[in-house]
Amino acid sequence: MKTTLLIAALIGLANPALAEDQAVPLTYEIFENAVPHLDLENCPAQLAGADTFCRATLHHEELHVFAFSYEGENPMTGFQTFPAEGLETLLK
Numbered sequence: 808m809k810t811t812l813l814i815a816a817l818i819g820l821a822n823p824a825l826a827e828d829q830a831v832p833l834t835y836e837i838f839e840n841a842v843p844h845l846d847l848e849n850c851p852a853q854l855a856g857a858d859t860f861c862r863a864t865l866h867h868e869e870l871h872v873f874a875f876s877y878e879g880e881n882p883m884t885g886f887q888t889f890p891a892e893g894l895e896t897l898l899k
Contacts, residue, residue: 835881838862838873850874854885865891 831837838844842864850861854874864871874885 832880833873833883835862835875835883838875838883844873847872851887851889853887856884859884868892 839862842862844862844864847861847863849855850859851872854861854872856874858877859874860877861872861874863873868891870889870891872887872889873883874887875881876884
């Protein structure tokens with residue numbers, strides 16, 4: 808449920824007309840323009856693939872990782888949330 812709401816919000820931020828008319832896949836272009844994020848050098852094992860790259864966002868006490876395909880228009884292929892416990896020591 809969280810993922811669906813987050814994707815709908817991201818699409819609405821990127822192009823409100825699209826969000827009202829039809830569902831569209833979340834592409835990296837939409838994500839990149841709408842969401843402040845960090846580029847990850849490697850994807851977590853749960854999202855890793857030969858043709859996949861990942862980006863991360865930090866929200867409240869969770870790290871959200873989005874996986875995108877290198878193919879085509881770079882559609883989102885996966886999403887995983889991780890607890891952000893312990894990150895504060897890395898970010899100091």
